[in-house]
Amino acid sequence: MSKPLILVSNDDGITAKGIRTLVDIMKRIGDVVVVAPDGPQSGMGHAITVGETLRLEETTIFDGVRAFECSGTPADCVKIARHFVLKGESRQPDIVVSGINHGSNTSISVLYSGTMSAAIEGAIEGTPAIGFSLCDYSHNADFSHVEPYVESITRQVLARGLPKGVALNVNFPPKRHENIKGIRICRQSNAKWVEDFDQRFDPNGRRYFWMAGNFVNFDKGEDNDEWAIANNYVSVVPVQFDLTAHEAIARLNEEWDILGES
């Protein structure tokens, strides 16, 4: 029985502690190929590199693992893995895993998340895919409490597959005194960022800004990812790349009076 082939990427860059943790866990499960950004790509959303060139270099930073660092975005990494690194090879990835991100990708942050863009790119290719994020932004975050969950969720997805067109957005609570309580299948909570632009002046007197923001949660439910994290559960949100608001189609067809002008 052959081992699964696991493609690993992230958005914090190939030297981050989170991807090193993820690679170590995946080595227990299957054969691993890493294609990850050569530097931080946080907040890149589903960006791809259009109109600019890409670099790709093989690296030996992971012992015994075939690994490449790429100048592009997380979505670029998954594309170049499939259509260059593994092109023409007999095996294609059985699963794409991304992360473990240093920081939360719950709620609306899924849109801005490079971690999730790598996973969604896997799903677009028809491969089961998971983005893992730890709700702790620190560079040296403690991932020890999430390792068993990363392994069991990955094994579950390898065993059972995922619905067509769906990737998983998995978030973990930060290390707390009490143990994680378990896993909850969730919906994306209704929340948003309210930005604050910090205006400063450079040494030449020219204005620049830092974007900062506060996360505001409007959601009073208990079936969502923010609730799960706040209550020390692992949140698993199935995410789709068909963005159509199907229910709105009927409403627009009913209401609009500019549809008959053909």
Next chain:
Amino acid sequence: MSKPLILVSNDDGITAKGIRTLVDIMKRIGDVVVVAPDGPQSGMGHAITVGETLRLEETTIFDGVRAFECSGTPADCVKIARHFVLKGESRQPDIVVSGINHGSNTSISVLYSGTMSAAIEGAIEGTPAIGFSLCDYSHNADFSHVEPYVESITRQVLARGLPKGVALNVNFPPKRHENIKGIRICRQSNAKWVEDFDQRFDPNGRRYFWMAGNFVNFDKGEDNDEWAIANNYVSVVPVQFDLTAHEAIARLNEEWDILGES
């Protein structure tokens, strides 16, 4: 009766012909504020600028219109418009319009689209929002045939609003001999890009890549955006930012046997 306040952005950059066309149309409808990238941002998806600074400068390139160019992404532009440029002012935008993009944003391209990220950012803020794209990538594309549609769709959305959490992804066929046949409310078609990485070597002998790709359409339906464009209709896809695959939640809750470990 006061005129609506219209926020305009795009992803081709503030000097593109498409945004100039859009500003000219919007001036007929309301008061216009432009905040757009200072250079091309195509393919940026829903990227935001995290960990780097932003620039914002007022510009006079649109006669009689308050306009700003920003070093950030389309999503950054909408955020800085709301939370800096218009902060504390008595009027906030009644609608956000983005484009007109030089090139298609149908089907899966909605994920990679900076044009749509500006519109979706508007929807997250609770403002009706539309991304307009012309299926013609040329720098000097002919927008004349789409102007009446841009105006009528914008007026329709101002008059009737949009469902909560929904923005519109509007694509126009390129200028053809026959007239546009009308408007179709569509779903996102089932298609993807198959990438091809063109490997080259720089003058120092170091390898680099250009990402190229072919668009492959798997969709045989007639209710989708690709069909509409091919058949010379304007496609209007209602797009949501709740990415939850709600139907998958029940399936995962049924199937997974690692959920009871609390």
